[in-house]
Amino acid sequence: MSKNINRKITIRKCRWYEVCPMKRYYEAGKLDKKWIELYCLGDWHKCVRYRMEEMGKPHPDWMLPDGTLSDILRKD
Numbered sequence: 001m002s003k004n005i006n007r008k009i010t011i012r013k014c015r016w017y018e019v020c021p022m023k024r025y026y027e028a029g030k031l032d033k034k035w036i037e038l039y040c041l042g043d044w045h046k047c048v049r050y051r052m053e054e055m056g057k058p059h060p061d062w063m064l065p066d067g068t069l070s071d072i073l074r075k076d
């Protein structure tokens, strides 16, 4: 007899999400949702910000998850 196991699909978000400036920019309507979906709620281990955070390396708030520096966010 096989057990019927209900598997709950959970999205593991990046552990830095709550304090990340990308969350703040997104909630203020200044950052496209794709960044959050692709990185923060997706492949966060590929995020340049995440990697630098883990290594304790300083990085500007206006640096996007792919490492690009955003002049638009910088002016904010």
Ligand code: SF4
Binding pocket: 014, 015, 016, 017, 018, 020, 021, 022, 039, 040, 041, 043, 044, 045, 047, 048, 049, 050, 053, 064, 065
């Ligand atoms: S931008 Fe990078 S470091 Fe920030 S919450 Fe998203 S995945 Fe994590």
